[in-house]
Amino acid sequence: MPNDSVIWERPEPPERQVPSPLSRERIVRAAITLADADGLDAVSLRKVAAALDAGPMRLYRYVDTKDELLALMADAVYAEIPAPTGSTPGDVLRSIGRGIRDAALRHEWFADLHGGRPHLGPATLAHAEACHAALHAAGLDDLDARAGAMETLSVYLVGAVRKEVAERRAERASGLDRAQWQHAFGPYLQRMLATGHYPRLSESVHGARHLTASEVFELGLDYLVAGMDPR
Amino acid sequence: MPNDSVIWERPEPPERQVPSPLSRERIVRAAITLADADGLDAVSLRKVAAALDAGPMRLYRYVDTKDELLALMADAVYAEIPAPTGSTPGDVLRSIGRGIRDAALRHEWFADLHGGRPHLGPATLAHAEACHAALHAAGLDDLDARAGAMETLSVYLVGAVRKEVAERRAERASGLDRAQWQHAFGPYLQRMLATGHYPRLSESVHGARHLTASEVFELGLDYLVAGMDPR
DNA sequence: TATTGCTCGATACACTGTATCGGCAGAGGC
DNA sequence: GCCTCTGCCGATACAGTGTATCGAGCAATA
Numbered sequence: 001m002p003n004d005s006v007i008w009e010r011p012e013p014p015e016r017q018v019p020s021p022l023s024r025e026r027i028v029r030a031a032i033t034l035a036d037a038d039g040l041d042a043v044s045l046r047k048v049a050a051a052l053d054a055g056p057m058r059l060y061r062y063v064d065t066k067d068e069l070l071a072l073m074a075d076a077v078y079a080e081i082p083a084p085t086g087s088t089p090g091d092v093l094r095s096i097g098r099g100i101r102d103a104a105l106r107h108e109w110f111a112d113l114h115g116g117r118p119h120l121g122p123a124t125l126a127h128a129e130a131c132h133a134a135l136h137a138a139g140l141d142d143l144d145a146r147a148g149a150m151e152t153l154s155v156y157l158v159g160a161v162r163k164e165v166a167e168r169r170a171e172r173a174s175g176l177d178r179a180q181w182q183h184a185f186g187p188y189l190q191r192m193l194a195t196g197h198y199p200r201l202s203e204s205v206h207g208a209r210h211l212t213a214s215e216v217f218e219l220g221l222d223y224l225v226a227g228m229d230p231r
Numbered sequence: 232m233p234n235d236s237v238i239w240e241r242p243e244p245p246e247r248q249v250p251s252p253l254s255r256e257r258i259v260r261a262a263i264t265l266a267d268a269d270g271l272d273a274v275s276l277r278k279v280a281a282a283l284d285a286g287p288m289r290l291y292r293y294v295d296t297k298d299e300l301l302a303l304m305a306d307a308v309y310a311e312i313p314a315p316t317g318s319t320p321g322d323v324l325r326s327i328g329r330g331i332r333d334a335a336l337r338h339e340w341f342a343d344l345h346g347g348r349p350h351l352g353p354a355t356l357a358h359a360e361a362c363h364a365a366l367h368a369a370g371l372d373d374l375d376a377r378a379g380a381m382e383t384l385s386v387y388l389v390g391a392v393r394k395e396v397a398e399r400r401a402e403r404a405s406g407l408d409r410a411q412w413q414h415a416f417g418p419y420l421q422r423m424l425a426t427g428h429y430p431r432l433s434e435s436v437h438g439a440r441h442l443t444a445s446e447v448f449e450l451g452l453d454y455l456v457a458g459m460d461p462r
Numbered sequence: 463t464a465t466t467g468c469t470c471g472a473t474a475c476a477c478t479g480t481a482t483c484g485g486c487a488g489a490g491g492c
Numbered sequence: 493g494c495c496t497c498t499g500c501c502g503a504t505a506c507a508g509t510g511t512a513t514c515g516a517g518c519a520a521t522a
Contacts, residue, residue, distance in 0.1 A: 006419045008419070008423075009419065009422075115390060115393040115394050115397060116393070116397050117397055117400065117401055118397065118398070118401060120417075120419065120420055120423070122423075125423055125428075125429055125432065126428075126429070128429070128432050129428070129429040129430070129431055129432040132431035132432050132434075132435050133430075133431045136431050143434065143435055143438040143439040144439050144440050146435055146439065147435050147439035147440075147442070148439075148442065148447075148450055150435075151442065151447045151450070151451075152447065152450055152451035152454055154390075154394070155387065155390040155391050155394055155447065155448075155451050156386065156387050156390055156451065156455075157390065158389070158390035158393050158394055159346060159385075159386040159387055159388065159389035159390025159391070159393070160386050160390070162346040162347070162389050162390070162393065163346050163385070163386055163389055166346060166347050166348055166349065167349070169348070170348055170349060186351075188237050188239070188351065189351055192239075192351070192353075192356060197356075197357075197360070198356055198357070198359070198360040199360070199364075200360055200363035200364045200367050201356065201359050201360045201363050203363075203374065204363050204374055204377055204378050204381075207374040208374040208375050208377070208378035208379075209375050209378075211378070211379065211382065216379075216382045216383065216386065217386075219379055219382070219383055220382075220383035220386050220387065220455070222458065223383055223454075223455050223458030223459050224387075224451070224454050224455055224458055225458065226457070226458035227453065227454030227455055227456065227457035227458030227459075228454050228458075
C-alpha cells in the first residue's frame with residue numbers, strides 16, 4: 001500500500017504551472033475516451049499519458065496504481081446513472097436495473113469492472129443511497145427486505161450486464177449481426193446439435209422463441225421482482 | 232483465425248516420442264493447477280510450459296491461442312459439475328445453481344471466464360443438455376418457458392459467482408476474515424457513512440441483518456424461482 | 463539569495479502473447 | 493543401411509505491459 005489512505009479520501013496534488021495541466025478528472029476522462037473507443041485493454045498508463053501529452057510516470061502523482069484509475073472510471077459511470085424512479089418497490093427495482101444496464105451499454109468496459117473488486121467511490125455510494133431512498137419512498141420500509149432486494153438485484157445486474165456485453169462483443173468479433181447469428185446459430189453449434197447428442201438442448205434451441213438480450217433482461221427482472229412479492 | 236476450425240473440432244496432434252509427452256489434457260491440467268493456486272494471472276503460456284518441462288512455443292501445437300486454452304479450462308470445469316437433480320422445476324433450477332456455484336468456489340478463476348466470451352465445449356454442451364433434460368423430466372415441457380428459465384437463471388448465476396468470488400478475493404487481500412470485515416464494515420466505508428450523506432444506505436448497512444454470501448445466493452435463487460411460477 | 467523538498471520523466475526490469483525461422487529428429491522410400 | 497524430406501521444437505525477437513528507481517531541475521521557503 002504505497003500511500004496509507006484510499007483514493008477516495010486522498011486529496012489531489014495541487015495544480016502546478018506546467019505544459020498540459022493534469023487532474024484526476026482529466027485523467028479519468030482521457031481513460032474513458034480510450035476505453036469507449038477500444039475497450040479496457042486499450043487503457044494503459046502509457047496511452048492515457050500520451051493522450052494528455054504527459055509522460056507515463058506523471059500519472060502516478062494522481063493515482064497510486066492502475067487499479068485505482070479503473071476504480072475512478074467505474075465511479076464515473078455511476079455518476080452518469082440517473083436516480084431511480086417508481087411508485088412501487090417493483091417499479092423502483094426495474095428502474096434501477098435499467099439505469100445500470102443503459103450505462104453499461106454506453107460504456108461496455110464497465111461490464112469488466114462491475115461486480116469485480118468492489119469500488120466504493122462517492123458516486124457509487126450516492127447511487128446506492130438514491131436506490132435505498134427510492135425503495136423507502138415506495139414503501140419498502142423493512143430493512144431486511146430492502147437489503148435483500150438490493151443485494152439480489154445487484155447480483156442479477158452483474159450477470160445481466162456481463163452476459164449482454166459479452167454477447168455484443170462476440171457478435172461484433174464474428175462480424176455477424178444478431179439476425180444472421182441467430183439464423184445460423186453459429187455453424188459450429190449447428191453441427192454439434194446435429195450429432196443428436198443433445199436432444200433436449202437442440203429441441204430448445206430450435207423450438208423456443210428466441211429472445212433478444214433486452215427481453216431476457218426484462219424477463220429476469222420480472223421474475224426477480226415477482227418472486228420478492230410476498231403475496 | 233490461424234487454423235480454420237474451432238478448437239473443439241480440431242483433432243489433437245499425434246503423440247510423439249519426446250521427453251515429457253504433451254496432450255491437451257495434460258496442458259489443461261497444468262494450467263488449472265496453476266490457476267487454482269495463484270489465480271488466472273498466474274496462467275501464462277511460459278509458466279504452463281515450464282510446469283510441463285517444455286518450451287513455451289510447443290504449446291502452440293495443441294492450442295492456437297491463449298484464449299483457446301482458457302476455453303478448454305472453462306470446459307473442464309463444466310465437466311466436473313454433476314447432473315442436476317430434483318422433481319420439480321424449481322428444485323432442478325436450484326440444483327443447477329448450486330452445481331455451478333460449488334464448481335466456481337472450487338476454481339475461483341472460473342468466475343473470470345464465466346459469462347465472458349461464450350465457450351461451447353463438449354462438457355459445456357453436455358451440462359446444458361443435462362439441465363434441459365432434468366427440467367423436462369420435472370415437467371417443464373413448454374419450450375419457451377424452459378428456455379426463459381435457463382436464460383434468466385444463467386444470468387443470475389453469472390452475477391452470483393462473480394460477486395461472491397470478488398468478495399472472497401477482497402477479504403483475502405485485506406487479510407480480514409468475514410467476521411472482522413463485517414464488524415468493521417471497512418474503516419473507509421464506516422467513515423463515509425458517518426458523514427451523514429447517505430442516511431438510507433447507512434440505515435440499511437447498520438440495521439439490516441447481514442446475510443452471508445450463500446444466504447444471498449439462496450435468497451436470489453428463491454426469488455427467481457418463485458417469480459417464474461405462474462400462480 | 464541559498465536551500466530544501468517535491469515533481470518530472472528517462473531508464474530499467476521482469477513479464478506478457480505470439481511471429482518468425484533455423485536446425486534437428488523421426489518417417490518413408492529405395 | 494542410407495538418404496531425403498517433412499514437420500516439430502524451441503531460440504530469438506518484438507512490441508507491449510505496470511511500475512521501481514533515481515538524477516535533474518524547478519518552486520517555494522528561509
